[in-house]
C-alpha cells in the first residue's frame with residue numbers, strides 16, 4: 001500500500017516540476033522585462049486606458065505573459081487529472097520553456113535595446129501597443145474577415161460538393177465540366193479580382209466570389225474522384241437490397257466519398273486563407289488584410305505584426321473547427337487508418 | 341407440378357473475355373428450382389458458382405440462354421431476390437444496426453419495420469454490437485450481419501454465396517437451423533453455394549455439383565430423408581458417401597478442354 005502511495009507521490013512531484021518548468025520560461029520573460037532598464041530612448045511608455053486600467057506597453061506585455069502562464073498552468077492541472085494528456089504536455093514542456101526565453105530575448109533586442117532594425121521589427125511589447133491603441137478597430141476588421149471567410153468558404157464548399165457529385169456521377173457532366181474545372185482550378189483565384197470588382201455590386205460580394213472559386217476547385221475535384229472510386233461491388237449490394245439510383249448516389253457513393261471530400265475541404269481552407277487576405281489587401285473596405293495594408297502605409301509595422309498574430313489565432317481556430325467536424329463525420333473511420 | 345417452378349435457368353452460357361483469353365465461366369447450364377425448395381451448389385473453386393448466382397440476382401446477363409423467374413425474364417436486381425455476397429460487402433460507414441436496416445431504408449419501409457431490427461440482431465447473436473462499425477467486428481460477425489441484412493427484406497428467393505465459410509461450427513449450426521426455419525415461415529426458396537458437403541446435406545432438397553473449365557453442372561443429387569436431419573445418422577452418412585463419390589468422379593474425369 002505505502003509502496004504504491006510512494007509511487008503516486010513521486011509522479012505527482014515529477015509532474016508538478018514539469019508544470020513549473022513549462023511556466024518558468026514565461027516567468028523569466030516577465031522578470032527580464034521588469035529588471036532590464038529601458039536603454040533605447042525613442043520607445044514611448046505612454047499610458048493607454050484599457051478596460052478601466054491605465055497601462056503602458058510593458059504593463060500590458062506582462063499581463064499577457066501572466067495570462068500565458070496561467071493558461072499553461074491550468075492545462076498542466078488538466079493534464080494531471082487526465083493522464084492520457086500528460087505525455088503530450090510533457091513533450092511540449094521544453095518547447096514552451098524555450099518560447100519564454102525567446103520572448104525575453106526578443107523583448108531585450110526589440111524594445112529595451114532596439115538593436116533590431118526599427119520600425120520593421122518591434123519587440124513583443126511594441127506589437128501589443130496596437131491592441132492598446134485600437135483594439136476596437138482590430139476587432140471590427142477581424143469580424144469583417146470572419147464574415148467574408150464564412151460566407152465564401154461555406155458557399156464554396158456547398159457549391160463544390162454539389163458540382164463534384166454531378167461530375168462524379170454523370171459521365172456527360174464529367175465530359176463537359178471536368179476540363180473547365182481543371183483549367184480554372186490552376187489559376188489562383190485572385191487573378192479574377194479585376195473582373196470580380198467590376199462585375200459585382202459590392203467589394204464584399206466580389207471577394208466572396210473569389211473565395212467560392214478557390215474553394216470550389218479542390219472540393220469539387222476531390223468529391224468527384226471520391227464518388228468515381230466507389231467499388232462496383234458496393235453498388236451491387238445496394239441494388240440487391242432494393243436501392244434505386246438516388247439511393248446509390250446519396251447512400252453509397254457520397255458516404256464513400258466523404259473522406260476525400262474532407263481532404264478537399266482541408267486543402268480548400270488553406271487556399272481560402274490566402275485568397276481572403278489577398279482579396280482584402282486588393283480592395284476591401286475592411287478585414288485584416290485591409291488593416292495590414294492601411295498600417296503599412298504609415299510604416300506602423302507593429303500593427304502589421306498585430307494583424308498577423310490575430311490571423312494566426314483566427315485561422316488555427318477555423319482549422320480546428322473543420323477538423324472537429326471532420327472527425328465527427330468520419331467517426332466510422334476511427335481506428336481504421338494507420339495514424340490513429 | 342410445373343407451375344410450382346419459381347426459377348428456370350435455360351441453357352445459359354456466360355463467357356468472360358479480354359484481349360488474351362476467354363473463360364467459359366458457365367457453359368450451357370440448365371436448372372429448375374421449385375418454390376420453397378432448398379438447393380445447394382457445390383464445386384471446385386472457379387467452376388462458376390458465383391457467376392450463376394449473379395445471373396439469378398440480375399446483376400449480370402448471360403450471352404446465351406435465359407433465366408426466368410415466375411415465368412418472366414430476369415432483367416435486373418430486385419429486393420425480392422436477396423443476395424448474401426461471398427465477401428460480406430457491408431457499408432463501412434454504417435453501424436451494424438444501420439447496415440441491417442439499409443435494405444429497409446432503400447425500400448422506404450424503414451419506419452414501419454424499425455421494430456424488427458432487434459429481432460434480427462439477436463438472431464445473429466450480435467446483441468451489444470449494434471453500434472459497432474464493420475471494421476470493429478470479426479469477419480464471421482460481418483458475414484452474419486450481411487445475412488441479417490438480406491433476410492430482413494423477407495426475400496422470396498434467397499441467394500447465399502458461401503455465407504458461412506467464416507463461421508465457427510456452433511454459430512454455423514445455429515444459422516443453418518435459422519435458415520430452415522425462415523424458409524418454412526416465409527415459404528422462401530433458397531440457393532446456397534457452399535464448400536461444406538455436410539452443410540449441403542443438412543439443408544438441401546437437392547445438391548448441384550458443378551465442375552470447372554468450362555463451368556457446368558455435372559450432377560444433381562436429391563436428398564430425400566426428412567428434417568431434422570441428424571449429422572451422425574445412417575441416412576446422412578449414406579448421402580455423404582454418395583455425394584463424395586460423385587464429387588470425386590466429377591473431379592477425376594473432367595470434360596475434355598476442347599468442348600465448346
Ligand SMILES: Nc1ncnc2c1ncn2[C@@H]1O[C@H](COP(=O)(O)OP(=O)(O)OP(=O)(O)O)[C@@H](O)[C@H]1O
Nearest residue numbers: 356363364365384385386387388389390391392555
Ligand atoms: N468479372 C470477371 N471477369 C473475368 N473473369 C471472371 C469474372 N468473374 C468470374 N470470372 C471467371 O469465371 C470463372 C468462374 O468464376 P466464379 O467466380 O463464378 O467462380 P466460383 O465458382 O464462384 O469460385 P469460388 O468458389 O472460388 O468463389 C473463373 O475462372 C473466373 O476467373
Ligand SMILES: [Mg+2]
Nearest residue numbers: 389390426501
Ligand atoms: Mg465464388
